[in-house]
Amino acid sequence: MKTIIVISFGFLLYFLPTAGVMGEMKKYNASYFSTTPLNVPENVEIRNNYSDILFGSNKDILDAPENVYNQSYFDHRVRFQTRKNDESIYMLFTNEEDFKFPLYSAGSYIIKKDRDSGSFVQVKIFVRSDPESFIRVFPWGNRSRMDVYIHGYPAYKDVNLSHPFETVLIEPFSRLVEISGSSIDWSLLAPGKYTEGSKRIYSMVQAIRNELPRLEDGEDGAIDAEGVYRYIETLAEQDGKGLNCSGFAKWIVDGIYYDRNSRFLDIEELKKKPEGLRGNRWSTRYEDERDPYFGLDWTRNLAASVAGAAGGEDNRKPGSLEKWDVREIPFLTYIEDVGFQVDNLSFILYYLALNEPGYFYLASLNSPFGEEPALRQHFHVALLFPYFDEEGRFHKVIMERTVESSAKNFIARYGRDYIHIVRVKAPANYTPPGIN
Numbered sequence: 001m002k003t004i005i006v007i008s009f010g011f012l013l014y015f016l017p018t019a020g021v022m023g024e025m026k027k028y029n030a031s032y033f034s035t036t037p038l039n040v041p042e043n044v045e046i047r048n049n050y051s052d053i054l055f056g057s058n059k060d061i062l063d064a065p066e067n068v069y070n071q072s073y074f075d076h077r078v079r080f081q082t083r084k085n086d087e088s089i090y091m092l093f094t095n096e097e098d099f100k101f102p103l104y105s106a107g108s109y110i111i112k113k114d115r116d117s118g119s120f121v122q123v124k125i126f127v128r129s130d131p132e133s134f135i136r137v138f139p140w141g142n143r144s145r146m147d148v149y150i151h152g153y154p155a156y157k158d159v160n161l162s163h164p165f166e167t168v169l170i171e172p173f174s175r176l177v178e179i180s181g182s183s184i185d186w187s188l189l190a191p192g193k194y195t196e197g198s199k200r201i202y203s204m205v206q207a208i209r210n211e212l213p214r215l216e217d218g219e220d221g222a223i224d225a226e227g228v229y230r231y232i233e234t235l236a237e238q239d240g241k242g243l244n245c246s247g248f249a250k251w252i253v254d255g256i257y258y259d260r261n262s263r264f265l266d267i268e269e270l271k272k273k274p275e276g277l278r279g280n281r282w283s284t285r286y287e288d289e290r291d292p293y294f295g296l297d298w299t300r301n302l303a304a305s306v307a308g309a310a311g312g313e314d315n316r317k318p319g320s321l322e323k324w325d326v327r328e329i330p331f332l333t334y335i336e337d338v339g340f341q342v343d344n345l346s347f348i349l350y351y352l353a354l355n356e357p358g359y360f361y362l363a364s365l366n367s368p369f370g371e372e373p374a375l376r377q378h379f380h381v382a383l384l385f386p387y388f389d390e391e392g393r394f395h396k397v398i399m400e401r402t403v404e405s406s407a408k409n410f411i412a413r414y415g416r417d418y419i420h421i422v423r424v425k426a427p428a429n430y431t432p433p434g435i436n
Helices: 020-027 030-034 044-049 058-063 165-170 173-180 196-214 245-261 294-311 318-324 342-355 407-414
Strands: 003-008 011-017 067-069 078-084 088-095 109-114 120-126 134-140 143-150 153-161 221-223 229-231 359-369 375-388 394-400 403-405 418-425
Touching (some): 134 153, 134 165, 196 375, 294 418, 342 418
Antiparallel strands (some): 088 109, 143 153, 221 229, 359 418, 394 403
16 A cells, blocks of 8 residues: 655654545645635545545554644645544544644534444534534435534535435535535525624624623613613612613613714603504503513614614604514524524524624513413513624624623523514714713
């Protein structure tokens, strides 16, 4: 068997077996790789070089040492490792990223074999440097099939591929994109861009973060049009200076509104209930007693008020309040006045950042609540700030009730509930309201 010597930083790493299929690599030159639609870093050269081991016995795999290799066509290095458990054997080809080799770095391949039979089970390929964005390819007779996950959401399942599974393992990732292009909208996994809109969201997030330590939590608390801390329900002046989730959302939006009007939004205006826009005959009789749509009305009124201030029009008319609702997300079904399931929030925010850069979002959490009767209650308000940074990395910032929460924690708490989302355009320059 022929061998090649791979050297990194002046050290001899390993005499790597050159596969018989390496000749197939000649048809893929540097220009081919540079036009990869998704710009996913390739490691096809190293996978080809390892094909004798890939298609060899389990002993061959487990005997192969861990090493790091340079590539001919790319600047990034690739690390090869093997792992095993009671049932499976894994071969890992992980791409270098920031001088490290994260398991989920973009373009990394994890190939799984059955430990008893030695047959292939699947290959998992990370499309973006995100543990929730990947594809899985499975053997399927003399062909293969594929699942695609976009930020945790199973967007495509059981996509039929014309190529045998073994071919997928030694072809460029870009080839996989080509043969599935008629079945999958790969633009949904395109690299994010640091647009002017993303800059506005990032700047806004930083400005709010700087003020969070100075904010106080307070039950039913908000500031009125003159900056006085009041209770939302009674409008009585607070003893302290606290904000609840609704008051906190108002405080953030007030930073935009004040810049245009030299005053804050009026609490009483935000509490107004649009007649005939939402609810049903079951909920109408409980409007005063249980106020089931408070969070929905509050977020819609906030979005409409600040949009109206920008455009000089009255957007708070009932017919206009739905204008800012987020209603169309691929693969998901919007439920009127309910929204989408929180469990899909990562995918929702990713899609919005990709397609609506420059907006942040007011969210109303809701779920069935109470007895005799059980009504859908909008019980909590949060703010969502999705954006891409200069490296194209996706960020999903969530703030609620004067604190910042991780998306993982937020989804764990509310995953089974629903979230209704309205959009607000971020200003070019944002200054949070002063804290008295």
